[in-house]
Amino acid sequence: MSLILLTSDETLMSNHHGKEFLGFGTSVPHNVIPDSIFKLIFFNKIPTKKGIPIQAPYGLRKIEAKLLDDGLNTLTVAPFRLKEYINDADVLCISTMDPFGWGPSSSTFSKVLKTGKPFVALYFQKLLESRVVIDAKKRGLKIIVGGPGAWQFRHKPEFLTEHGIDCVVEGEGEHAISKIVKMAINGENLPQFYDVRPEDAPSVEDIPAIKNPSINGLIEVGRGCVRRCKFCEVTKRPLRWYPLDKVEKEIQANVMKNGKADSIILHAEDVLLYGSKNTIPERERVTDLMRLAKRYTDSVTWSHASIAAIAADSKLIEECSEIIIDDNQKWWGAEIGLESGSPSIMKKTMAGKAHPFDINDWPEIVVNAMGIANDNKLIPACTLIVGLPEETEEDVIKTIEMVEDLRDFNCIIVPLFFVPLGQLTKENWFESEMVTDVQKELLITCLNHGIKWSRSFVDDYFDENKVSNKIISVLVKYFIGAIERKAIKEGLI
Numbered sequence: 001m002s003l004i005l006l007t008s009d010e011t012l013m014s015n016h017h018g019k020e021f022l023g024f025g026t027s028v029p030h031n032v033i034p035d036s037i038f039k040l041i042f043f044n045k046i047p048t049k050k051g052i053p054i055q056a057p058y059g060l061r062k063i064e065a066k067l068l069d070d071g072l073n074t075l076t077v078a079p080f081r082l083k084e085y086i087n088d089a090d091v092l093c094i095s096t097m098d099p100f101g102w103g104p105s106s107s108t109f110s111k112v113l114k115t116g117k118p119f120v121a122l123y124f125q126k127l128l129e130s131r132v133v134i135d136a137k138k139r140g141l142k143i144i145v146g147g148p149g150a151w152q153f154r155h156k157p158e159f160l161t162e163h164g165i166d167c168v169v170e171g172e173g174e175h176a177i178s179k180i181v182k183m184a185i186n187g188e189n190l191p192q193f194y195d196v197r198p199e200d201a202p203s204v205e206d207i208p209a210i211k212n213p214s215i216n217g218l219i220e221v222g223r224g225c226v227r228r229c230k231f232c233e234v235t236k237r238p239l240r241w242y243p244l245d246k247v248e249k250e251i252q253a254n255v256m257k258n259g260k261a262d263s264i265i266l267h268a269e270d271v272l273l274y275g276s277k278n279t280i281p282e283r284e285r286v287t288d289l290m291r292l293a294k295r296y297t298d299s300v301t302w303s304h305a306s307i308a309a310i311a312a313d314s315k316l317i318e319e320c321s322e323i324i325i326d327d328n329q330k331w332w333g334a335e336i337g338l339e340s341g342s343p344s345i346m347k348k349t350m351a352g353k354a355h356p357f358d359i360n361d362w363p364e365i366v367v368n369a370m371g372i373a374n375d376n377k378l379i380p381a382c383t384l385i386v387g388l389p390e391e392t393e394e395d396v397i398k399t400i401e402m403v404e405d406l407r408d409f410n411c412i413i414v415p416l417f418f419v420p421l422g423q424l425t426k427e428n429w430f431e432s433e434m435v436t437d438v439q440k441e442l443l444i445t446c447l448n449h450g451i452k453w454s455r456s457f458v459d460d461y462f463d464e465n466k467v468s469n470k471i472i473s474v475l476v477k478y479f480i481g482a483i484e485r486k487a488i489k490e491g492l493i
């Protein structure tokens, strides 16, 4: 029976020492500090059993589950152990996050630091250019690529022929993958791009539950988002929430022999809107979800939440905190898009961000929600967008003021250059040469905030008695120091 291998590059096939937030570092360009130290800090090699990783990226686990359910002989393998399996394989499926480093965080870091390619892109290319993959390709291996970064290949199709990629799957792959893999096995011609249209997105029932552990216990609880920001790809997808029994099944795939998972990361575009069809949280459904997750682990965290939902139901945050925080867990995190401090530009591109509140009150909503979050031990990692189409100096000044108002809140604020995605694909990319003086001031304000809070964040993040954690925290502080020294040298701080 034909063998199908699944893998991703080393930056994705890493559990980042069990600290998911460190995964963010893979979008930093290489050469900031020695690459070997950087790799040690941010993307350690995943432990394997005979080359089979103990955890794998969640998206890859979904595809694995679908192929297995459809009776296909499928194996997920660590990229650095492909050699042991690839000669028996007919198809290699690779998941990629950001193949050329064009995603918002990597493109911003490389444009600002100017030291080279982001690791995430470097290692994806390295994988395709490895001897084992090139030799297997000559023998007739078919390569199928998918994942959140698949859109980038449309802008560089020549890369596909140069690197022997037979097909790129864009969008949610559950319905498409078995069909494409069977075509590859049967020697049929594959389309260079297979675009899963939003109307063909699978229903909740059609999305299989993962069968094996995901990186750091990441579990999807829903897909889609109702806020409809124009710059966002997610808005193209329908909103779906998984029922609790499906979530539990995926949690159980991450549970070890002691009946517990090391950590559970609940993933949705807005975990606080779990089970909701609009922008008002369904309190009971969210707290049920928290109780379920906490039953299986001492460490629950969220992938994303929204400022408006925090502000809309402070009681819900208190209840989540009561469930999550205990002797074993002192805080939890979530990525939150603040995007701007200017209601006027937000009205043009993301009017739904503040719903159910008025977008005109956005800066006050942000400060209020940040207080609620911190009071309840929720530490947000926030993002801003620099260079939105039609952004004026006045808009940027308002954003600076908002960041200054957040000075005393425990959070990280990362400014990201605008990337034309979602409904704004016809707009221009924002380049570092386009940064105005006032935008530079915004970057510096965020850098100062980041350096101040990231040091205490590291102390909280690694507040454990493990020696390995202490070593990593020293190395992370060394990295923060290197960024600080570079900023001082450039006259930024």
Ligand code: SF4
Pocket: 225, 226, 227, 228, 229, 232, 233, 234, 235, 269, 306, 337, 350, 353
């Ligand atoms: S709130 Fe976030 S996920 Fe939802 S549309 Fe806006 S950017 Fe996308």
